Amino acid sequence: MGERIVAAASISQVILVGEDKLVRALGERGRVPVEVIPLAEWFAVREFKALGLAPTLRMDASRSGPFVTDNGNLIVDCALPEPMSDRKAARELERTLLAIVGVVDTGLFLGTAHRILVGHPDGRVDTLSRAENAAAEFVMGSP
Numbered sequence: 001m002g003e004r005i006v007a008a009a010s011i012s013q014v015i016l017v018g019e020d021k022l023v024r025a026l027g028e029r030g031r032v033p034v035e036v037i038p039l040a041e042w043f044a045v046r047e048f049k050a051l052g053l054a055p056t057l058r059m060d061a062s063r064s065g066p067f068v069t070d071n072g073n074l075i076v077d078c079a080l081p082e083p084m085s086d087r088k089a090a091r092e093l094e095r096t097l098l099a100i101v102g103v104v105d106t107g108l109f110l111g112t113a114h115r116i117l118v119g120h121p122d123g124r125v126d127t128l129s130r131a132e133n134a135a136a137e138f139v140m141g142s143p
Helices: 002-008 040-049 087-098
Strands: 016-019 031-035 054-057 074-079 103-105 113-117 127-128
Touching: 002 074, 031 087, 040 054, 054 103, 087 103
Parallel strands: 016 113
Antiparallel strands: 031 074, 031 103, 054 074, 113 127
């Protein structure tokens, strides 16, 4: 959630990612992280399933309990039934998720970045900008 606040307050957003975060279609390799208030976990999970998503509660590093955010919330990682290359559908999914009672935020950062710096293992850095690549959209927080 902190990332979203910083993004909203910024004049220009620059995101630094490794090349492994770039995908052609949303859900191609990872799950969509959704931050949920603990009291609403059962309800949110039910709604995620009704949307055709496969939700999994993120566990902490020791696997002894759920991962808890700095704000005391839970992360539910949601697998899509199939990758989603349609940007309009991705935006609709984000709106639908955010409308569920108890959902605080998603790890979808759709169209927020002005510039993306993509680091490669060989030390090379590629720069993508909104003007050059309108499809530059990200899922943050995916394991």
